[in-house]
Amino acid sequence: MRDLDDDARSAGYGTPLGAGEHPAVLVIDICAAYLTDGSPLRAPVEDAVHAAATVVKGARAGRYPVLFTRVSYRPGTTEGGLFRRKIPTLSVFEEGNPLGDFLDDPAPLPGDTVVTKQYPSAFHGTALAANLTAAGIDTLLIVGLTTSGCIRATATDAMQHGFRPLVVADACGDRDRRLHEANLFDLNAKYADVIDLDAALRVLS
Template identity: 30%
Template sequence: MPVKPKPAYPDTLAGWVAPERAAVIVVDIQVDFASPEGVLGQAGLDMSVAAPAVATATRLVDAARAAGTPVIFVGLATTPATDSPVWGEWRRRRDGEDRGGAICRAGEPGSAFVGPTPQADETIIWKLRYSGFFGTSLDAALRARGIDTLIVCGLTTECCVDCTVRDAFHLDYLVYVPTDACAAYDPGIHESALQSLALNCATLVSTDEICAAWVE
C-alpha cells in the first residue's frame, strides 16, 4: 500500500490556531455551573472561584470572533427522560443522596450560557455526558469545516474540559488549553488536572498567547 504523505504541520502557534484550521470550544459555561443563582451556587459552592476564568473565556471568544476563528459552544441539557439511574446511584454513593440529573435542565434558566454567549450563526452542541464528543455531532461539525486544532476552555477543568480534551486527542485533534480560561471549584484540582492533560494529550497556553497569535 502507498504510504500517505504526512500533513504539513506549522512551526508556530500562529500557524496552528489560524482561523482556517482551528476552533474555540467553550465547554459548560452555564448558569448552573458558573452563577451564584445556579444549582451548584445555591448548593453552596463558591462561584467566585470560576469568575476569573469565565471573564477570560469571554475575552478569548471575542478575540476569536475578531480573528475569524470559529467558536462552538458545548453545553449540558438534561431532561427527566435522560436522567441515568447509574449516575443517580453513583451520586448517592458519593454524596449520601440521589440528586438525580436535575442540573442544566433543557429550556430552563440553569442551562443558559453565561459569560461568553453564542451568536446567532454559531454552533451549539448539547450533550448528556461529560465529554462534548460523547453521543453528539461535535466531531462531524468540526470535520465538515476542515478543523484539526482545538482551543478548549470552560468548566470544569478536571471534569467536562478534561473529558472533552481527551476525546479530542483520541480523535486526532491537536488541542490547546488556555489555562486561565478554564477553572475548577478547587484551585488545587484545577492545577492537577492541567498537569495531567499536559502530560498526556494537550498543550497548555495562556489566553494572551492565543490572542497574540491571532494578530501576528
C-alpha cells in the same frame, strides 16, 4: 521528593503538539449554574469566565469559528445515565431550569454551533467530530468549565479524534484550585497543550 515536571519530562511526557493551520474555539458549559449563588454547582470561576470571553472575542475578531456546548436533559427520562446517578445535582440541567442558560458573555451568536451533550465529553454521543472534520478544523482552543470534568474529558477525546487540543489554563475553572492545577498538569503531560491566555490570543491573531 522528585519534582513533578522533571519526573514527567524524564519519562517522555509533555511533548508539545502545537497549533495546526485551522483553529477554532470550543467553549465548554459556561452557564448560570456555576455563577449563581445558591446553585449546588456554584464555583469561584469568575476570572476563568472573563478570560474565556476574551478568547471568544479574539476568535471573532480573527474570524475563527466559535463553538459552544451545553448540557440538557429532558425531565423524567434516563438521559445522562450513570453520570446523572453519580452526580444527582446535574438535575439543574433539566430543560426549563434557568441554571442551564448561557451567560450574556460569552454566549453563542446566530450562526455559532451549539453542541448539546449529556456526558462530560463534548464528543460523546454528538456530531462534534464529524462537524469539525467537515469544516476543516484541526485545532481546538478549549475554554470553560470545569477543568477536572468536562474540560479534561473533552480535551482527551479531542486528541483521540485527531484534533490538537490547546487548553487555555486561565480560561478554565473548577471548584478548587488544587483540582484545576492537578488536572492541567496531567493534561499537559499526556493529552493536550496547556497554554496561557496570551498564547491563545497569539494563535487567534
